[in-house]
Amino acid sequence: MRMLKLQALLLAVVIAAFPALLPADDHGQVVSVAKTDFAAAGLGRKGLDLLMEKHGRVYIVASPGEMAALAARRIAYTVETTRFLPTGQQGSSAGGGINGAYHSTLEVETELRTLERDHPGLAKVTEVGESLEKRKIYALKISDNASQDENEPAVLFMGCHHAREWISVEVPFLFGKYLLENYDLNQDVRDLVDGSEIWIVPIVNPDGLEYSIHVYRYWRKNRRANTDGTYGVDINRNYGYRWGYDNAGSSGLPGSEVYRGTGPFSEPETAAVRGLFMARDFRAMVSFHSYSQTILFPWGYTVDPAPLEAELNAVAGTMSGLIAAVRGTAYSYGQASRLLYTTNGDTADWTHSIAGAPSFTIELPPVDIDHGGFFNDEAAIGAIFEENLPAMLYLARYAVDHPLPRRKRTPVREDRSAASVIGSGKIVK
Numbered sequence: 001m002r003m004l005k006l007q008a009l010l011l012a013v014v015i016a017a018f019p020a021l022l023p024a025d026d027h028g029q030v031v032s033v034a035k036t037d038f039a040a041a042g043l044g045r046k047g048l049d050l051l052m053e054k055h056g057r058v059y060i061v062a063s064p065g066e067m068a069a070l071a072a073r074r075i076a077y078t079v080e081t082t083r084f085l086p087t088g089q090q091g092s093s094a095g096g097g098i099n100g101a102y103h104s105t106l107e108v109e110t111e112l113r114t115l116e117r118d119h120p121g122l123a124k125v126t127e128v129g130e131s132l133e134k135r136k137i138y139a140l141k142i143s144d145n146a147s148q149d150e151n152e153p154a155v156l157f158m159g160c161h162h163a164r165e166w167i168s169v170e171v172p173f174l175f176g177k178y179l180l181e182n183y184d185l186n187q188d189v190r191d192l193v194d195g196s197e198i199w200i201v202p203i204v205n206p207d208g209l210e211y212s213i214h215v216y217r218y219w220r221k222n223r224r225a226n227t228d229g230t231y232g233v234d235i236n237r238n239y240g241y242r243w244g245y246d247n248a249g250s251s252g253l254p255g256s257e258v259y260r261g262t263g264p265f266s267e268p269e270t271a272a273v274r275g276l277f278m279a280r281d282f283r284a285m286v287s288f289h290s291y292s293q294t295i296l297f298p299w300g301y302t303v304d305p306a307p308l309e310a311e312l313n314a315v316a317g318t319m320s321g322l323i324a325a326v327r328g329t330a331y332s333y334g335q336a337s338r339l340l341y342t343t344n345g346d347t348a349d350w351t352h353s354i355a356g357a358p359s360f361t362i363e364l365p366p367v368d369i370d371h372g373g374f375f376n377d378e379a380a381i382g383a384i385f386e387e388n389l390p391a392m393l394y395l396a397r398y399a400v401d402h403p404l405p406r407r408k409r410t411p412v413r414e415d416r417s418a419a420s421v422i423g424s425g426k427i428v429k
């Protein structure tokens with residue numbers, strides 16, 4: 001009895017400390033399943049939200065429906081949610097969320113406007129689209145004469161396709177801030193900025209981010225109301241190159257965490273990125289995610305190598321070396337489908353399909369869920385940015401110095417509806 005009271009008290013303390021982490025009724029829990037059961041039941045192809053495999057158990061975020069399905073199939077699972085609470089996050093932030101030092105959508109907008117005001121001529125904030133819930137998707141353009149279109153080579157850094165990956169907002173945002181604040185101090189930065197356009201989209205998925213901050217910390221997708229009553233499209237499975245190639249790299253089931261949507265670019269968030277990318281001379285792209293400390297390059301949809309595999313591998317290797325040189329953090333690198341798992345309809349496959357632009361998914365720290373998973377200590381934000389900075393500078397410089405000779409730009413389609421475009425001039429439906 002006393003034990004139970006103590007447990008109830010501890011639970012109350014946990015709830016008070018992490019109100020938004022605990023799932024609402026229709027949300028999932030972190031559960032673990034014995035790897036033998038996982039394999040025997042063929043769960044690897046069910047579109048589950050896989051977190052890690054350790055000591056013979058597979059960890060997933062399971063919805064109530066998925067937990068019921070496990071129980072109905074007599075697959076034993078253990079609820080592990082409380083093992084994976086955020087660490088090192090203090091207090092609330094503007095708007096009352098638990099995000100602490102991490103940026104909310106409003107906080108990013110305010111900071112971008114401040115950068116624009118403080119660096120006239122070098123920084124320009126642009127609305128590149130609007131989310132399902134009518135939040136603006138902002139890009140920060142950094143260049144000399146930023147408000148003019150000088151048709152300079154462009155590089156794109158994006159964050160927060162996935163709502164719960166908060167660190168992925170911070171790294172591209174801080175990169176933009178760094179470039180602006182060091183323009184007058186650092187000749188290399190000035191040369192880079194003068195000769196290029198650096199585009200930063202810190203939050204591709206603002207609706208999901210707000211939901212993760214205010215309602216359910218583990219939320220991943222956007223907030224599309226699907227026809228079956230579930231919510232969300234995985235917008236990193238919604239791009240138009242080899243969209244829906246198979247059911248291993250994405251799912252056609254709306255309730256899945258990797259649901260690809262009803263068609264390529266069906267979501268306004270991906271359509272916004274498409275509109276931006278097709279309108280400029282983008283020569284490289286990085287989409288930040290977390291977690292696992294990896295640099296991934298195309299293809300994701302197949303284990304076959306991309307035509308430019310050798311170049312992608314060399315650039316990724318250089319970036320990994322530059323990151324390690326800062327304070328020894330090891331980022332592995334390789335083809336996405338081989339290093340992680342197959343994905344189809346992801347950002348990097350699509351941008352790479354546009355004339356071979358070097359494209360990377362960088363999975364930021366930590367290395368695994370036992371080191372925090374989606375929850376980095378807010379005190380680590382600065383260090384994670386700093387270790388990525390030389391790699392970002394290198395890639396931007398590389399892109400400027402390497403025009404894409406194989407580039408045959410697909411003309412921008414005026415039609416921004418779901419059916420699409422793209423990639424080496426192919427129409428994918």
Ligand SMILES: [Zn+2]
Pocket residue numbers: 161162165289290
């Ligand atoms: Zn992600």
